[in-house]
Every structure is written in structure tokens, then in C-alpha cells.
Amino acid sequence: MKNIAVVGGGAAGSGAAYQLYKTLGSEASLTVFERGPHVGGRAWDLDFAGCHMEVGGVLFHSTGQMTMEMMQFTGSKEGVPSLSVDGKNETYAFWTDKGLPICTKTSLASMAFGILKHVGIPSALRVTNNAIKMAEKYEGVYKQLKEHAPFVTPDELFGALDLLEPSKISTADYFKQIKVNDRMAYDVVEAITHNMYNQGAEMNALASLVGLAGAGLAGGYLFVIEGGNWTLYDKMLKKSGADLRVKTKIDKISITSTPDGLRPYSYELLTHDGQTSTYDAVILAAPPALADLRIELDGKPFAVAAHPYQEVQTTLVVGDLRPEYFGQKPGKLMPSTIFTASSAPAPFKSIGTTGWSPEYNSRIYKIFSADHVMTDADLNAIFSVVHDTHVHVWRGAYPVLTPGIKHLPFELNKGLYFANALETFAGSIEVETVGGVNAANLCREYIRSL
Numbered sequence: 264m265k266n267i268a269v270v271g272g273g274a275a276g277s278g279a280a281y282q283l284y285k286t287l288g289s290e291a292s293l294t295v296f297e298r299g300p301h302v303g304g305r306a307w308d309l310d311f312a313g314c315h316m317e318v319g320g321v322l323f324h325s326t327g328q329m330t331m332e333m334m335q336f337t338g339s340k341e342g343v344p345s346l347s348v349d350g351k352n353e354t355y356a357f358w359t360d361k362g363l364p365i366c367t368k369t370s371l372a373s374m375a376f377g378i379l380k381h382v383g384i385p386s387a388l389r390v391t392n393n394a395i396k397m398a399e400k401y402e403g404v405y406k407q408l409k410e411h412a413p414f415v416t417p418d419e420l421f422g423a424l425d426l427l428e429p430s431k432i433s434t435a436d437y438f439k440q441i442k443v444n445d446r447m448a449y450d451v452v453e454a455i456t457h458n459m460y461n462q463g464a465e466m467n468a469l470a471s472l473v474g475l476a477g478a479g480l481a482g483g484y485l486f487v488i489e490g491g492n493w494t495l496y497d498k499m500l501k502k503s504g505a506d507l508r509v510k511t512k513i514d515k516i517s518i519t520s521t522p523d524g525l526r527p528y529s530y531e532l533l534t535h536d537g538q539t540s541t542y543d544a545v546i547l548a549a550p551p552a553l554a555d556l557r558i559e560l561d562g563k564p565f566a567v568a569a570h571p572y573q574e575v576q577t578t579l580v581v582g583d584l585r586p587e588y589f590g591q592k593p594g595k596l597m598p599s600t601i602f603t604a605s606s607a608p609a610p611f612k613s614i615g616t617t618g619w620s621p622e623y624n625s626r627i628y629k630i631f632s633a634d635h636v637m638t639d640a641d642l643n644a645i646f647s648v649v650h651d652t653h654v655h656v657w658r659g660a661y662p663v664l665t666p667g668i669k670h671l672p673f674e675l676n677k678g679l680y681f682a683n684a685l686e687t688f689a690g691s692i693e694v695e696t697v698g699g700v701n702a703a704n705l706c707r708e709y710i711r712s713l
């Protein structure tokens with residue numbers, strides 16, 4: 264029986280492990296190394312002010328077939344996002360240098376009306392049609408995974424889906440090309456992508472379109488996993504019989520070739536506490552910039568480019584917003600989510616309700632700030648009342664989504680595969696799972712060739 268190791272138990276590593284279990288079954292034994300106290304990676308939850316909430320990847324989309332399949336496999340159930348507060352006064356606003364020009368109810372019809380009024384019909388339609396077209400093309404990925412040979416690079420996979428072009432130019436340039444006005448590009452789309460990636464119109468256009476489709480522009484609905492998003496991966500890995508080693512960081516992957524080059528490589532993993540074990544193949548399922556591990560080939564460094572990731576501060580605040588801070592009259596009932604444009608005079612990228620504290624009978628807000636640590640002075644300016652706060656820092660929340668970059672391949676070496684290769688195009692929990700599945704398919708072909 265062949266041995267395969269997966270390094271990293273997030274969506275990508277779990278997707279890879281699931282696919283190997285499904286397609287190799289008893290042909291291979293599987294070990295998953297996860298340095299955290301449990302799997303899930305950037306799907307991470309916590310209890311704060313009497314409320315259970317996700318502080319990393321929150322929302323799954325109903326069109327995500329891999330997630331749906333794993334949910335069925337594990338018997339996991341859909342939960343309602345804790346974005347809704349007490350079921351009342353759910354409203355969205357867009358904040359720009361002109362105040363809150365768009366304030367709407369959260370229904371799609373109400374939002375569409377508010378946005379149309381601000382940006383005009385042509386720009387709104389052009390963006391919506393593009394997001395729908397992109398989502399339709401992306402849907403083809405499941406057919407490609409089933410029917411096509413595994414893809415060696417993410418460019419080949421996105422090329423097969425006809426999605427490469429928008430990844431090569433910035434959102435700003437793409438919208439200029441399709442004649443979308445600045446109000447739509449900056450007041451609306453950029454404000455929405457700030458909420459998702461903490462990045463804006465400088466990002467590659469594919470990432471923006473994926474974000475808009477995921478936000479509901481291309482239909483479907485959003486949900487969380489009941490009991491915590493990470494539990495999906497935990498249940499899946501346990502049910503698949505993988506040898507799951509949590510709190511086990513891999514420090515080094517040593518690849519050994521044979522002098523004649525005729526026999527396969529062997530892979531030795533070194534854990535942080537000094538244990539070694541040897542595998543026929545390895546799937547790396549952690550971004551190199553965050554994994555803090557070395558790879559060597561025959562004792563020499565094996566270079567894998569570490570694409571930069573962006574630090575994001577997640578500041579949770581139980582309290583009441585100060586309307587005057589947002590240019591509103593004192594006493595005004597404030598929106599539950601405020602999509603924040605670059606032109607807004609804010610030290611943060613977005614602010615929105617993320618739950619309801621029964622302890623304080625008050626909304627819990629989540630503030631994303633990319634390079635700014637929210638100070639007490641900031642919070643006292645933004646909130647009229649602050650009951651409690653908590654900060655969660657993501658050392659690397661998202662890759663910097665620069666257009667036209669060189670992306671790492673799925674195949675780093677024969678027997679060494681990279682599950683996160685899609686993320687530098689556009690990441691989401693489902694996209695990462697899909698990347699893991701493709702990496703696993705490559706690994707399966709290699710294992711069967713031995």
C-alpha cells in the first residue's frame with residue numbers, strides 16, 4: 264500500500280484528502296498533518312459575548328458542488344449565517360465621501376433598486392451580466408474535474424474554463440473596458456470586495472467577479488455549517504479514516520531522488536518536534552508564504568515562490584454605532600452592514616453586524632482593517648457605546664490578488680502537489696476545495712504509475 268501525506272487541514276487539504284479517499288480507497292493510506300488545534304484553517308470560529316461566530320471564511324455558496332458533496336458524506340447541516348441580528352432592521356448601506364448614498368433592505372430587489380438609482384441601469388447591468396457569465400463558465404469546473412485529465416497548472420484549468428483573460432487585468436481597467444461608470448466600480452463593487460478580500464479595484468478582475476457572484480449576484484444562496492464551518496472538514500477526515508495529526512507542524516519536506524533517476528522520489532517529512540516519516544507522495548495544502556516550512560531536494564533548497572499574503576485585523580465590537588461618524592443625524596438607526604468605499608474617510612475596509620449578544624442585548628460588529636490596527640480612539644469615534652471587544656489577527660488572510668502574475672503549478676515535482684494553486688487567481692472556501700481535488704487527482708495518477 265502506498266503512503267500519502269497531506270500538509271494542512273484547511274478546505275484545500277480536506278478537499279484533497281476527500282478526493283484521495285474517494286478515488287484511491289484502500290490503495291493508499293493517508294496522513295493529514297495540521298499544525299492548528301483542529302482542522303479548518305481559515306474556517307475558524309469562536310464564542311464572543313455569548314454568541315458563536317465565524318471569524319474567518321464564513322459563507323458557503325449553494326452552487327459549491329464539492330462542499331455539498333462533503334456535507335452529504337458527513338451528514339453536516341446548513342446553518343443560518345449569524346449576520347442577521349435579531350431579525351429586525353436588517354439594512355445595507357454603501358459609504359462613500361458623499362455619506363451613505365445607498366441604503367437598502369437586504370432583499371435582492373431592494374438592493375438592486377438602491378444600486379440602480381445610484382449608478383444607472385447600463386453600468387449595473389454590465390456588471391451583473393459579467394458576474395453571471397463568469398459564474399456560468401466557472402460551473403464547468405466540475406465537469407472538467409470529472410472528464411478531463413488532471414490539470415498541471417491553474418492556468419490550464421482556468422484556460423479550459425475561458426476565465427484567464429479577466430485574471431490578467433485589474434478590476435478598474437476591466438470595468439473601463441466594458442464601460443462601467445466609476446460610481447458602480449468604486450462606490451459599489453469596490454466597497455463589496457473590500458468586505459470580502461480587503462482589496463479593491465486594483466485586484467484582478469476575475470477575483471472581483473467571483474466575489475460578486477458569491478455575494479448572490481449570480482443567484483443561489485449563502486449558508487454556514489451548523490456547529491462551525493471547520494466541523495465539516497473534521498467530520499470528513501475522521502469518517503474517511505485518514506490518520507489525522509493535529510497540533511503537528513511540518514518544518515521540512517526532504518525529497519530524495521535516485522542516482523539513476525529511474526526509481527520514484529521519496530518524501531520525508533520532519534515535524535516541529537523532530538519526528539520523521541516517509542511517504543510516496545505529498546500534497547502541500549498551505550500557502551508557502553504562511554506554511555513556514557523548508558523544502559529540500561537531495562539536501563539542496565527546492566525553491567517554491569512564496570506569493571505575498573495580506574494581513575487582516577478582525578476587530579469584534581459589541582456596541583452601538585455613532586451615526587455622526589458616518590455623516591448621519593444623531594439618533595438615526597444605523598444599517599447593519601456598511602460596505603465601505605475607498606473614498607470614505609475610514610481607517611477600515613468594512614464594517615458589518617456579525618451577531619447579536621444576548622449578554623449585552625446589543626449588536627456585535629465585525630470590522631476588517633487591512634493594515635491598520637483599530638485603536639481605542641478609533642473605536643470611541645465609531646461607536647457611541649462599546650461594551651466589549653476582541654481582536655483576531657489573520658497573518659495572511661488572502662493572497663494579494665495582483666493581475667497577471669505567475670501562479671504556482673499544482674505539480675511542484677513528481678509526487679509533490681500543491682493544493683492552493685487556484686487561490687492566487689481568486690480564493691473562496693469552495694475554490695480551494697476544488698484546487699485540492701485537482702491536486703489529489705494528479706497525485707492519484709502518480710501513485711498509480713508507480
Ligand SMILES: Cc1cc2nc3c(=O)[nH]c(=O)nc-3n(C[C@H](O)[C@H](O)[C@H](O)COP(=O)(O)OP(=O)(O)OC[C@H]3O[C@@H](n4cnc5c(N)ncnc54)[C@H](O)[C@@H]3O)c2cc1C
Pocket residue numbers: 270271272273274275276296297298299302303304305306318319320321322323459511512513514548549550553554555556575577657659660661683686690691692693695
Ligand atoms: C477573514 C476571512 C473571511 C473570509 N470569508 C470567506 C467567506 O465568507 N466565504 C469564502 O468562501 N471564503 C472566505 N474566506 C476565504 C477562505 O476562508 C479561504 O479561501 C479558505 O478557507 C482557505 O483554505 P485553504 O485550505 O486553502 O487554506 P487554509 O485554510 O489557510 O489552510 C491551510 C492549513 O494548513 C495548516 N498549516 C500551515 N502550515 C503548516 C505546516 N507547516 N504544517 C502543518 N500544517 C500547516 C494551517 O494551520 C491551516 O489549517 C475568508 C478568509 C478570511 C481570512
